[in-house]
Amino acid sequence: MANMKQIAELAGVSLGTVSHVLNGTAGVREPLRQRVLDAVRVTGYQPSQLARGLRRDKTNILAMIIPDILNPFFPGVVRGAEDVAFAKGYRLVLCNTDNDHGKEVMHLNALRTYLPSGLIVIPSDFSDLTAQTESYRQAGSAVVCIDRLPRNWDGDSVTINNVDGAFNATSYLIGLGHRDLAAITGPLHLTNAQDRVRGFKRALRRAGLEISPNYIQETTFDRAGGYAKTKILLKMLPRPTAIFACNDLIALGALLAIREEKLRCPEDISLIGFDGLDLTETTTPQLSSVYQSPYQLGAEAAQLALDRVAQKNSPVKHIVLRTELRIRESVAPPPNAQAAAPLISVKKSRAAVPQA
Amino acid sequence: MANMKQIAELAGVSLGTVSHVLNGTAGVREPLRQRVLDAVRVTGYQPSQLARGLRRDKTNILAMIIPDILNPFFPGVVRGAEDVAFAKGYRLVLCNTDNDHGKEVMHLNALRTYLPSGLIVIPSDFSDLTAQTESYRQAGSAVVCIDRLPRNWDGDSVTINNVDGAFNATSYLIGLGHRDLAAITGPLHLTNAQDRVRGFKRALRRAGLEISPNYIQETTFDRAGGYAKTKILLKMLPRPTAIFACNDLIALGALLAIREEKLRCPEDISLIGFDGLDLTETTTPQLSSVYQSPYQLGAEAAQLALDRVAQKNSPVKHIVLRTELRIRESVAPPPNAQAAAPLISVKKSRAAVPQA
DNA sequence: CCCGGGAACTGAAAGCTTTCAAGTGAGATC
DNA sequence: GATCTCACTTGAAAGCTTTCAGTTCCCGGG
Secondary structure (H helix, E strand, O other): OOOHHHHHHHHOOOHHHHHHHHHOOOOOOHHHHHHHHHHHHHHOOOOOHHHHHHHHOOEEEEEEEEOOOOOOOHHHHHHHHHHHHHHOOOEEEEEEOOOOHHHHHHHHHHHHOOOEEEEEEOOOOOOOOHHHHHHHHHOOOEEEEEOOOOOOOOOEEEEEOHHHHHHHHHHHHHHOOOOOEEEEEOOOOOHHHHHHHHHHHHHHHHOOOOOOHHHEEEOOOOHHHHHHHHHHHOOOEOOOOEEEEOOHHHHHHHHHHHHHOOOOOOOOOEEEEEEOOHHHHOOOOOOEEEEOOHHHHHHHHHHHHHHHHHOOOOOOOEEEEOOEEEOOOOOOOOOOHHHHOOOOOOOOOOOOEOOO | OOOHHHHHHHHOOOHHHHHHHHHOOOOOOHHHHHHHHHHHHHHOOOOOHHHHHHHHOOEEEEEEEEOOOOOOOHHHHHHHHHHHHHHOOOEEEEEEOOOOHHHHHHHHHHHHOOOEEEEEEOOOOOOOOHHHHHHHHHOOOEEEEEOOOOOOOOOEEEEEOHHHHHHHHHHHHHHOOOOOEEEEEOOOOOHHHHHHHHHHHHHHHHOOOOOOHHHEEEOOOOHHHHHHHHHHHOOOEOOOOEEEEOOHHHHHHHHHHHHHOOOOOOOOOEEEEEEOOHHHHOOOOOOEEEEOOHHHHHHHHHHHHHHHHHOOOOOOOEEEEOOEEEOOOOOOOOOOHHHHOOOOOOOOOOOOEOOO
16 A cells, blocks of 8 residues: 555655645645645555544544443444444444443543544443543543433533423323323433433323322333333232333333233233334334434434534533324223323322232 | 653663563563553553554454444344454444445445454445455455355355255245245345345255245345335235245334235244344244344454454355244244145146236 | 673664645745 | 745654664573
8 A cells, every 4th residue: 555655756746745635734736736636546545544643643533332232222323423424534433331331431441542533422320421531532532422421421412302201201191091100210320211200200290190109110221121120010009000111122021011911002001112213113012102313313422523523612512302202002091981080180199019 | 641652761661661561572571561560550551552553554443344233133243243352452443334335345445544453344235345355455454254245255254054044944834834935035136135045945946846936026125125025925826825034124024014914924924034133022923033143143253353363374264153943923834724735746836926 | 701692671763644844936016 | 136925845853652673681501
């Protein structure tokens, strides 16, 4: 592979001129410019990204740290980011943390000396990442946190309106006449899980319904978690007539548990998930869900990172994306007609206790 | 961030010695070694991957080129590769081609000057990649093709035994008594699609069944393709009693089409997919499928690439992974009892013609 | 006691680009 | 015609590491 020196010789100009032509960093008269361009064409020369990065203290690399690409929510995020990066001449380095903070830190450390222009992080947990990412900032890398935020995060971010999404879903269920609503949430040290529960509670409160802690079950953001917690919920008295699952995998697990208990969804129990993954369309019944666009999440994050590289000192941005309630087959009014009573001040005192 | 020179000064040794300590490239006496290590610890020094790569003509980067991470088959492959890479201190750069050869070439070109140690490619189509990858080989990068192979590929590869997988699935259907079998294949310029059809045909031939071209429909490897082609197949006379879909997304589309035509799966039509994606477990009925491990595919590929880097001139390797037939709810004997007749020489002449 | 040999260590070059200060030259101005 | 300006162009340094050819030092053998 040719290098710049050879191009310079071939075109009969200096190294500096070649660089200027290639980067447009200074006016170069047309004939010279053409000679350089010709030499590049003839030799198929491509500048070494390594030497370039070394000199400029920055590479055309965007690093992305996510929990696990196997979780069907994340491929969309990655694809969104990659598309934006690719369009601007950047490459994407992908790292999986398995929600393990230690692994996250390892990635953060190892990536640093590749001098990526930007770093997009879906934090593994609530750990304060400020210290870790500070060195990136100092090195001139943009850092964007997405989906959920670490403690004390004061940098750029892209998230969705989790509170609203959960509120709308829950309100919809209440509107159908449900009074005994349960929620299965992901780990509450994650801000997105917190916010979804917050939206759930807010909807209950606004409808004057009591919030019983037993009806809010915390677990992992996966099918197994949804399955296990649903089994527990279905044993409670009164049995909830609707479940709001904080993501679709939990909802999927819930559906399996409901089926296994010989209950029907939606006739006996309504179910709404969160995320709007493809799989919600192919279950029976099709799952209702609070849709969000993972692609957009990733794309906005990449864009934000690249903007930050260009404009280092512009004010911090917090982008919040919308959600959309997608009602499909998994919801219906509750089984007992009495529940169709008017919404106003439906306040009853009931204990929600797991059966022995 | 400290650099090597500062470490050298701090430890009171030369640059070369620091390098030798860090890389173990030469014996360094213990006291010196310790002084260097201490200096590294104190300063938190990390060697610049860029300078290192520039000098060694090789970075600790593994590049991976896949069609589309949104296709649920690929996250597993990526994860497998990333895990192996991470464990050995390599990072993974991810590129999506959308099966577009032009984009593939762009990625190939752009990646080159990052000097990745290895390149793992799922080819976008049948295009001969030899020319493109030759420059990587010359630059000392390992190139591994996986899942399907480009024309004339003579380098390392990891694939699965597509012929066997398809043969087993088809034979299973025949064993249930099916005589009118159809296949919906992915694009036949892809070697994996070709091989699956080959396995399908081989099973028919072995059972003495006629192979009618109309019963083999070619389409894209996605839900829409499966849906459309199933609609066509269901109009044929005799209507096939079993469909072998060359991947799970096609099978999923087929299932939707079957349902839409008010036919029952498996009572009216049996269905087997290929890949064994998670989604096959959550459909109704659960889809039978020829399972393969995408994770293993990616992991083996990464391992092979790294082995090749270490042992440049060892003989070319072609790893072929196994498949496993996973029978779930989507298969049953054909509706008419007569079909349960013995297998031997069931040769009837019938024309398979699309209905007008 | 001297010398050879080997292990340990050093110094400098090489790898390729960007960038900045400095140099060149042509055209404009007076 | 001399001088100034401005636009181009150039040369060299800097960025950080690896590697190779030497150099130093120590030990054992003669």
